[in-house]
Amino acid sequence: MTRTTHTSLVAVAAAFAVTQLVLVHPEMGLGWDETVYVSQVSSHAPAAFFSAPRARGVPLLVAPVAAWSSSTALLRVYLTLLAGIGLYVALRCWRGLLPVRVLALAGALFGSLWVTVFYGPQAMPNYWVATGALAAVGCFLRAQGDRHDRGAVRGLAASAALMALMRPTDAAWVALPLCAALIGVRRWRQPRLLGAVLLGLAAGAAEWVVEAYVRYGGLGARLAEGARIQGGLGRHLAVGDQLRSLGGRTLCRPCTGAMPDAAVTAWWFALPVLAAAGLVVAVRAGRAAGTLLALACAVSAAVPYLFLIGYAAPRFLLPAYALLAIPAADTLTRLVTAPKGRWRAAATTLVAAVLAGHLVVQYAVLEHTVHRSTAAHRDYARAAAELHRLGVRPPCLLTGRQAIPIAFYAGCASAHIHGHNANTTATRIIGAARRIRVAALEPPKSSPPPYAHAWRPYYLEDLRGHDDYRAYLAPVPDRTT
Numbered sequence: 447m448t449r450t451t452h453t454s455l456v457a458v459a460a461a462f463a464v465t466q467l468v469l470v471h472p473e474m475g476l477g478w479d480e481t482v483y484v485s486q487v488s489s490h491a492p493a494a495f496f497s498a499p500r501a502r503g504v505p506l507l508v509a510p511v512a513a514w515s516s517s518t519a520l521l522r523v524y525l526t527l528l529a530g531i532g533l534y535v536a537l538r539c540w541r542g543l544l545p546v547r548v549l550a551l552a553g554a555l556f557g558s559l560w561v562t563v564f565y566g567p568q569a570m571p572n573y574w575v576a577t578g579a580l581a582a583v584g585c586f587l588r589a590q591g592d593r594h595d596r597g598a599v600r601g602l603a604a605s606a607a608l609m610a611l612m613r614p615t616d617a618a619w620v621a622l623p624l625c626a627a628l629i630g631v632r633r634w635r636q637p638r639l640l641g642a643v644l645l646g647l648a649a650g651a652a653e654w655v656v657e658a659y660v661r662y663g664g665l666g667a668r669l670a671e672g673a674r675i676q677g678g679l680g681r682h683l684a685v686g687d688q689l690r691s692l693g694g695r696t697l698c699r700p701c702t703g704a705m706p707d708a709a710v711t712a713w714w715f716a717l718p719v720l721a722a723a724g725l726v727v728a729v730r731a732g733r734a735a736g737t738l739l740a741l742a743c744a745v746s747a748a749v750p751y752l753f754l755i756g757y758a759a760p761r762f763l764l765p766a767y768a769l770l771a772i773p774a775a776d777t778l779t780r781l782v783t784a785p786k787g788r789w790r791a792a793a794t795t796l797v798a799a800v801l802a803g804h805l806v807v808q809y810a811v812l813e814h815t816v817h818r819s820t821a822a823h824r825d826y827a828r829a830a831a832e833l834h835r836l837g838v839r840p841p842c843l844l845t846g847r848q849a850i851p852i853a854f855y856a857g858c859a860s861a862h863i864h865g866h867n868a869n870t871t872a873t874r875i876i877g878a879a880r881r882i883r884v885a886a887l888e889p890p891k892s893s894p895p896p897y898a899h900a901w902r903p904y905y906l907e908d909l910r911g912h913d914d915y916r917a918y919l920a921p922v923p924d925r926t927t
Contacts, residue, residue, distance in 0.1 A: 454550040455537045462557035463530030466567045469809065470526075470816055472519035475823025477696070480569040481854035484508055490516035492859040494850050495869040498662060498671035501571065501654050503611035508569050522567045529566035532577040533557055536768070539584030539601055543591070543736060544776065552775035556580075556768050558805055559713075560694075560812035561760040571612035576764040578609035579620045582643075583743055583769065586624055587736045589639055599638060603646035610650025615672070617647055619750055620765055623742035675866045677756045684751060687758035689714065694815035699757035709807050717770050724773025727780045737773045744769035823851075829906045829915070830855035836904055836919060838883045845875055846887035846895070848915070863895075872897045879920035886918040894918045 476484060485494045486505035489512075511517075511524045537553045556562055556576075565573045582605035589598035609617035621643055628640040658668035673679040677699075686705075691698040692714060693706030705711070721741060728737035748766040751758070778801075782794045829852045833844075842858035850867065853860035861870040861878075876897050878884055886898045887906070894901065894916070901918040 454546050455534050455553065458537070458550050458553040458557065459530045459534035462533055462553070462563075462566070463526050465557070465563055466526045466529065467523070469812055470522070470564060470567050471820055472522040472567075474522070474816060474820045475518055475827060476569065476851070476854065477819060477823060478851045481851045483569045484512045484521070485854050488512050488516070488854075489514055491854045491857045494854065494860050495862070495867045497675055497866060498668050499615070499675055501611065501613055501651075502657075503574065503608075503613070503650075504569050504571050506611070507574070512569075521569070525569065526567040529573060532574065536577040536580040536584070539581040539588070539598075539605070540772070541588075543584065543587050543733070544772070545779070548772070548775045548779050551779060552771040555775055555778075556771040558808060559767060560808040560815065561764065562767070563808075563812055564815055565761050565764065570761060572616075572761040572764045574612045575609050575616045575620070576768040578605045578612070578617070579743060579747060579765040580768040580772075581605040582609070582620065582624065583736075583740050586639065586643075587739065589636070589642075590634055593636070599642050602639065603642040603649075606643050606646025607650035610647045610654075612650075614647075614651040614654050615669075615750075616747065616765065617650065620743050620747045621647060622746050623739060627739060627742075679750070679754050682754060682756040684753065684755055684758050687756075688752065688760070688763065691758045691760045692811070694811050694818065695760075696815065696819065697757075697759045699759075701758055710811060713804055713807070717767070717774055720774035720777045721770040722773075724776040727776045728773065737776070740769045740772050826851045826855045830857075832904075832906050833858075833885060833917060836885075836917070837922070838885050838917075838919065841881075842883040842885070843875070843878050844885050844887060845870075847889060847892075849887050852887065880923050882923060884920040888916050888918065890916055892916075 481491075482494045482496065482500065483504040485491050486496065486502070487509040505512075507528070508521060508525070511521045515521070533553055533556075537549050540549050557566075562573065562576075582602055585598045585601035585605055588595055589602060592598070606617065606621060609620060624643055625640065627634050628636065628643070654668075655665055658665045662668040662671055684701075687698050687701035689705055689711050690701050690703060692711050695701075721744070725734065725737050725741060728734045744766040747769070748763055751762040778797055782790065782797050784790075785793045826848070829848070833842075833852070833856050838844075838856065838858065840857040842856065843861060844853040844856065844858045845861050845863070849860045849862065860867075861875060862868050863870055863872055863875070872895070875884060875886075886895055886901065888894060890905075894903070895918075898918040898920070901920050904917045904919060906915040906917050
C-alpha cells in the first residue's frame, strides 16, 4: 500500500472518529439493547436476560472497559476509537482493487451517514457486521487476484469470524454470495477460500451454537425462538418501515406515522441508483466482477430486513450501506473525472453541492436522534435514582415495563414473566421479594400484576412519554429471619 493510500484512509477514519466524538455525546447514556449487552460483563449491574437472537460479540468487545468501569463516557470514547480503526482496516482490505480516491470517498460516504455516526460508538453489533462485510469482500477479491496473498485469506477468515461473533444470522446472509461465487464460478473455485469463509463463520458462531444446545435445546430451537421474538420470519414488506425509521427512529416497532420529509429519505433512493451505475463504471474499467460481488452481498444482507421481518431499525441495513458505498463512490468519482475542461469544474461543483446538502440533512437527523436518545436515557437514570430514594438498592430486582434499562442504571437484576424477555415466574418473583427489594414497574393506567396487588404504589415521574410510571414496591424483606 502506497503512502498516499495509507494517509487518505487514515484521514477518513480519523474524521469519522472525530465526528462521533463531537456529535454523539459521550455522556448520552446507554440505551435498552446496550444495557443488555454491557450488563453481561459489567461490574455495575447483574446480567440482564440474553434473548435468543443476541450473540456474545458485543459483550466481548466492551469487556476491556465495562468489566471494571461504569463510566459511559469512557466506554463511548473507547468504542469511537475502535470504530475509527475498524473503518480504516475495512477500507485497507480493498487496497490495490480500486483507486485510492474511490476508497476514501466510499469511507466518507458510509462514515457520514447519521446512522453510521450514531451507532459507531454504541455497544451494538450492526456496525461491526458492516465493517466485517466490507473487509470480507475486499479480502476475497484480493485473494482471487493473487493466489499467493496469504494475508488476504487470513483476513477473509477473520472478517467472517467477526461478523458471526457479532450476529451469526447476518453473517450467514452476507457470506451467502461469497460461498455461491466460490462454488458456482469456475475461475473462482478455490477450496482454501471456501474453507476460510466457513472456518471463520464456524469460529465466530461457535459459542452461539454451543449456547443454543445448552440453553435452547438445539440450534433449530434457538433459530425458531429468535424468529418468534422478531415477529415470525416470513413474507413481510418492511421497505416502508425502513423509510419511516430514517427520520431518527432507532426502533420502528410498530412502525406507524407519517413518512419523513423527502429531503431525509432522498439519499436512500439515490444510493442504490449510484451503486448500480457503479457497476457500469466497473464494467468499462474491466473490474466488473468485484463490484458485482459487492452488490450481491449488499442485496443479500438487506433481504431479511426488507422482506422477512415486520418491523425496522435503521441500524439493520448498515452492512448493505457499507458495501453499496464502494460502487456509489466509483460512480461519483467518475462523474467528476470524466468531463474535460470547464465541464469538469461544473461537475465537481455540482457533486460537491449535492454532497454538502446531504451532510446537512444527515447531521440534522443525527442531532435530533442524539437529543431524543440522551433525554430518554436520562429518564432511566432519574427513575433509578428515585428507586434508590425509595430504598430499592442492590441487591434488588425490577420487573415490568422498562425494567431492563432502569434495572441496569439502578444496579438491580431484572426479570419478566411475559413477552420476549420472559425468564422467570410470578412464584420466583414473590420468593425473591422475601430476600431482597423488589419493584414492579407499570404505566399509570395499567393495573399491577396479580402478585403485586398488595404492594405499595409509588410514582416515578419524568419518564419521557410515560409520565407518572408506577412502581409497586414489595414489603421490605425481614433479613433477620
